[in-house]
Amino acid sequence: MHLTDDQLNEYLDNESAERAQIDLHLASCSECAARLTALQTLFAELDSLPELELTHSLAARFTRDVNLTPQLPRWLTLTASLQAVLALITLIVAAPFVANLLPAIETPSLTVMLIQLQAQWTTWLDVLSTLQLPQFPQLPPLEISSLMLTLTLAGASVLWLVGNGLLLRKQIK
Amino acid sequence: MTAPTDRDLLVRAMRGDNDAFGELVTRYQTGVFNVCYRILHERGEAEDLAQETFMRAYNRLEQFDLEREFGPWVRRVAANLCLNHLESRRVSAPLDDERDADQSQRPEKQVEVKERSEQIRGALASLPAQYRVVVELRHYQEMSYDEIASELKIPLSDVKSHLFRARKLLAEKLHAPD
Numbered sequence: 183m184h185l186t187d188d189q190l191n192e193y194l195d196n197e198s199a200e201r202a203q204i205d206l207h208l209a210s211c212s213e214c215a216a217r218l219t220a221l222q223t224l225f226a227e228l229d230s231l232p233e234l235e236l237t238h239s240l241a242a243r244f245t246r247d248v249n250l251t252p253q254l255p256r257w258l259t260l261t262a263s264l265q266a267v268l269a270l271i272t273l274i275v276a277a278p279f280v281a282n283l284l285p286a287i288e289t290p291s292l293t294v295m296l297i298q299l300q301a302q303w304t305t306w307l308d309v310l311s312t313l314q315l316p317q318f319p320q321l322p323p324l325e326i327s328s329l330m331l332t333l334t335l336a337g338a339s340v341l342w343l344v345g346n347g348l349l350l351r352k353q354i355k
Numbered sequence: 356m357t358a359p360t361d362r363d364l365l366v367r368a369m370r371g372d373n374d375a376f377g378e379l380v381t382r383y384q385t386g387v388f389n390v391c392y393r394i395l396h397e398r399g400e401a402e403d404l405a406q407e408t409f410m411r412a413y414n415r416l417e418q419f420d421l422e423r424e425f426g427p428w429v430r431r432v433a434a435n436l437c438l439n440h441l442e443s444r445r446v447s448a449p450l451d452d453e454r455d456a457d458q459s460q461r462p463e464k465q466v467e468v469k470e471r472s473e474q475i476r477g478a479l480a481s482l483p484a485q486y487r488v489v490v491e492l493r494h495y496q497e498m499s500y501d502e503i504a505s506e507l508k509i510p511l512s513d514v515k516s517h518l519f520r521a522r523k524l525l526a527e528k529l530h531a532p533d
Contacts, residue, residue, distance in 0.1 A: 231472055
């Protein structure tokens with residue numbers, strides 16, 4: 183009685199539950215041993231198949247087309263940096279003008295502020311104990327020239343718009 | 356500096372780092388392409404299916420279990436895609452005349468290897484689609500019978516009969532006396 187093809191296949195695939203019996207049979211049956219050798223030759227031939235190389239990389243598609251967050255070109259990065267620098271300069275230039283207008287607002291010293299805060303806190307506690315809303319002091323009116331304010335804001339806005347327009351140009355296209 | 360592991364790259368890719376996914380593709384593209392080529396035996400189709408395999412993997416990144424190994428998983432996806440492709444085609448396409456080359460060997464030996472490789476590829480390509488995929492998963496992906504049955508969603512008995520018949524057909528084609 184010879185081994186079946188299924189037995190030989192399972193034996194070579196290490197899926198056989200009867201390895202010991204098959205080994206015993208193969209040791210004494212040259213016909214089955216020859217069939218096993220033929221099957222082993224086929225396995226070796228399949229294993230010997232060389233790997234082929236691709237003609238082009240498949241990775242490029244993922245780093246270019248599918249890229250959802252593309253790398254910005256160098257010139258665009260420089261433009262964004264320039265935008266930030268110009269906006270900072272605008273703020274520095276505008277600062278003295280704004281500072282000229284600030285004296286109109288009375289700024290008390292730290293000690294005075296703390297005393298006032300303490301007094302205010304006491305007042306608030308009193309108010310809270312009687313469940314009444316406190317009276318807030320009136321802030322002095324801020325007197326900034328509307329022309330100066332408009333010019334400063336307009337300058338910063340133009341820079342912001344130009345910078346972001348350049349950054350978004352690719353997406354708009 | 357040590358190269359990042361597949362897991363590192365997968366985590367980065369899941370966070371939207373496409374370069375990390377590109378690195379994974381670079382690592383596994385040859386293996387995936389060869390799975391496709393062994394099953395389809397046509398370079399253009401094999402490259403298209405390999406690309407589609409990675410597209411599928413990319414689109415399923417969110418569901419990927421980081422405990423699994425990416426390489427074997429993506430090669431199984433490729434084998435399944437090729438099987439679906441063959442079953443939808445249902446018509447045997449003309450075989451590719453691609454030649455296997457190994458420049459390190461002597462010219463006459465190279466020719467001999469090329470010819471034998473071509474015979475093996477031809478014999479594989481002549482098998483029914485299901486047989487080709489079972490051979491691929493068993494011989495090249497080294498999966499067990501149970502794993503193949505689970506992967507292809509077919510009974511264990513079918514895995515065995517496909518595999519054993521495939522081997523019988525291959526042996527008849529490759530070992531037939533001239």
